[in-house]
Amino acid sequence: MTAPRVLIVDDDRDFAESLAEALETLGCQADARFTGEAGIEAVSNQVFDAVLMDVGLPGLGGVESLTRIRRANPHAKCFLLTGYSADHVAGQVVEAGAVEVLTKPIDVEQLLRRLKTNGQD
Amino acid sequence: LDHKSPDIVEIRAGICDIFLIVALIASVPALAASLYRIAATGWLHIMAVQIFLFIVLVFLVIFRKRVPYPFRAAFIIAGSLILGLGGLWQSGLAGSAVVFLVAAPTLAAMLFGTRVGIFVLVLTIFSTGMVATITLVEHRSLPFDPAVYTVQPSSWINMIGGLSFVTAALMAALIMYNRHLIAALRDANRNEDELSRLVDEQTAELRAAQSTLVRQERLAVLGQLTGTVAHEIRNPLGAIANTFSVIKHKCLQGETDLRAALDRADRNIKRCDRIITELLDFARARGIQCEAVPLDSWLSDVLREQHIPNAIKVNLDLQTDNQLIQFDPDELRRAAINVIDNACQAMANGSLEGEPAAGELKIASRVTAQRVEIEVGDTGPGISSDILPQVFEPLFSTKQFGTGLGLSIARRIMEQHGGGLEIDSKEGRGTWVTLWLPRPPRSQEASQG
Numbered sequence: 072m073t074a075p076r077v078l079i080v081d082d083d084r085d086f087a088e089s090l091a092e093a094l095e096t097l098g099c100q101a102d103a104r105f106t107g108e109a110g111i112e113a114v115s116n117q118v119f120d121a122v123l124m125d126v127g128l129p130g131l132g133g134v135e136s137l138t139r140i141r142r143a144n145p146h147a148k149c150f151l152l153t154g155y156s157a158d159h160v161a162g163q164v165v166e167a168g169a170v171e172v173l174t175k176p177i178d179v180e181q182l183l184r185r186l187k188t189n190g191q192d
Numbered sequence: 193l194d195h196k197s198p199d200i201v202e203i204r205a206g207i208c209d210i211f212l213i214v215a216l217i218a219s220v221p222a223l224a225a226s227l228y229r230i231a232a233t234g235w236l237h238i239m240a241v242q243i244f245l246f247i248v249l250v251f252l253v254i255f256r257k258r259v260p261y262p263f264r265a266a267f268i269i270a271g272s273l274i275l276g277l278g279g280l281w282q283s284g285l286a287g288s289a290v291v292f293l294v295a296a297p298t299l300a301a302m303l304f305g306t307r308v309g310i311f312v313l314v315l316t317i318f319s320t321g322m323v324a325t326i327t328l329v330e331h332r333s334l335p336f337d338p339a340v341y342t343v344q345p346s347s348w349i350n351m352i353g354g355l356s357f358v359t360a361a362l363m364a365a366l367i368m369y370n371r372h373l374i375a376a377l378r379d380a381n382r383n384e385d386e387l388s389r390l391v392d393e394q395t396a397e398l399r400a401a402q403s404t405l406v407r408q409e410r411l412a413v414l415g416q417l418t419g420t421v422a423h424e425i426r427n428p429l430g431a432i433a434n435t436f437s438v439i440k441h442k443c444l445q446g447e448t449d450l451r452a453a454l455d456r457a458d459r460n461i462k463r464c465d466r467i468i469t470e471l472l473d474f475a476r477a478r479g480i481q482c483e484a485v486p487l488d489s490w491l492s493d494v495l496r497e498q499h500i501p502n503a504i505k506v507n508l509d510l511q512t513d514n515q516l517i518q519f520d521p522d523e524l525r526r527a528a529i530n531v532i533d534n535a536c537q538a539m540a541n542g543s544l545e546g547e548p549a550a551g552e553l554k555i556a557s558r559v560t561a562q563r564v565e566i567e568v569g570d571t572g573p574g575i576s577s578d579i580l581p582q583v584f585e586p587l588f589s590t591k592q593f594g595t596g597l598g599l600s601i602a603r604r605i606m607e608q609h610g611g612g613l614e615i616d617s618k619e620g621r622g623t624w625v626t627l628w629l630p631r632p633p634r635s636q637e638a639s640q641g
Contacts, residue, residue: 083427085456089434092453096441127423154423154430175430179437 075186076118077101080110080136081125081152086175090123093179099186107136114144121148121186123173126160137167148186152177203372204303205261210364211268211299216253219246238278245271265303269312272296273319280323293320302365420596424467428460435460473526474597480520480608487557488514490521491566494528495555504539509556517564519609519629527605527613530598531568531625538572538623551622563611563631569624575617583615602627 077099081087084105091101102117104110107128114122122140126133137149149169153160157172164172173182223246226239249271252264276292296316301309435457439450488510500506532553539551554569575583583599603613610630617623 083431085431085460086427086434089431089438089453089456093434093437093441096438154426155419156422159419175426176433177430179434 075099075120075183077121077123077186078110078113078119078140078147079103079123080105080107080128080133081123082106082128083125087125090177090179094183097179097183099183107131107133107139110136111139111143114140114147119144119147121150123150123152124167124169125152126155126163127153134163134167137169141168199372199376201261203369204265206372207365207368208261208265208268208303209256210368211303211361212249212253212256212264214361214364215268215271216249219249238275238282241274241278245275262304265299269296269300269303272299273312273316276316277319277323280320281327298362421467421471425464428463428467431460432457432464470597470601473601478523480523480605482518482520482609484516484518485521486514487512487517487564487566491528491555491557494525495532498529498532500532500536500553501540503550504536505552507552507554509554511556511558512564515559515564517629518632520605523605523608524627527602527627528566528568530602531613531627534598535568535570535572535623535625538570538574559631561631563628565629566627567624568627569622571622574619574621574623575615576619580615580617 077091077094079087079090079094079101081090081103082105084103087103087105091103094101102113102119104113107124108131110122110124111131113119122137122144124133124137124140128136131139133151137151141147141149149167151160151164151167151169151172152175153172154175157174160172163169219242223242226242230239248267252259252267256264272292273296276289276294276296279289279292293316297309297313300312435453438453439457442450442453491510492508495506495508532555535553539553551571552569554567556565556567556569558565558567584603585596585600599613599615606613606627606629611628614626614628615623616626
């Protein structure tokens, strides 16, 4: 099985970079972007199997950014990331067309299992 | 209740009608007596008046609902006065004259109030005096002529009729007054009970609403606070967890270069710590302990301790001649650091992604006529005028990361010193924050030298 290609968009640079690095140590190809606009630009050049999008992004915002990303990359499994509780952003999940909400901090190994399962769906 | 209030007018109108009816009843025997007298002694002018008044009275009683109350009342008073004066003119103070003359001002007082009553009383006394004088000059029958009482039974009938009229009318009026008063009191009592019950009810409702509001407000603030804290802590916590996952796998693979990962973990642990400190600072209001501090060198030290990105140019403009100023150096440091942090972060947010924060941080100190000021200016994106008023609200933040407590804490510290914090910003131009302390009195300055 090929390594899942994952795009992480989060304005907390340390979080985005550490998550990308953690996923890479587990055998993924991970890219970190820090704004919604940069995330959209990333999917225009490359195809991703999964997108992890922070809800509270400055500028375009997580929901709008993810909506645009899904338009460009309809087969990617999309997750919303939040520091709040999952029900806090439940409405936005449907709006953005995400699979589910992941609450920070994330269990990276569990995330990887989920990415792989979803990848096989 | 005043004289013009609808209740009083209604009561008076009722009494007036009673007088009209009683007058009508009483005037029947009086009229009969007068007719008898005409038959016995011949025509008297007063009887013409009596008959005229009787006819008007009959009309008034029949059409009492259509004639306005003041006309009905005025008719009764004027009628009394005319009959009294007429009787006096005709037969001296004998017979019904006295009764009518007493009745006129009494009725006026009852039906129109004290002022009109006094006016009619004066009028009655004056006109009685006039009539009495004229009758004396003309040598007509004198008051209290025994012959009048004994010779003319009609006078007796008139007097008894008049007396019974006034008595009955007064009693009726009193009974009515009484009844109205009792009803009014009962109404007032009932209203008062009802009112106090309503007041009690509404007070209880208000109290309940208030406590609900306070509870909701508290919950809302608590919810907002916990939300902010959760978000603020979970981000660095997430970064730490990810980093540990990296470290774990690198260790398993025998890699030894863990410096970057450990630095990141360390940085984010400090971030968590800073957030918690900020929260504790906000919740804790410790008193200030002032000491004399040379402001300019203290400010330079504070800046040196701060990590300011290299791309940000620092422009120091210290102009207090290193004067000794009284303040709490620890607390003022917290205030200054919060404001300087905001300035640096504003410039970082304004820069493009991936690029280091750039701009100019201007720190100035000066002594004005009233104040000692520290000004912190940045060349960041500024704050739009519509959100400027909110920046002092605890938990309000324009930053992506931050508890929104920094400026509230800084302001509170300045206020504890008797000073304040002022903020001025132009969108696209930058933000200027002034921390000020009240200028010490001259004598104190001199002694500190």
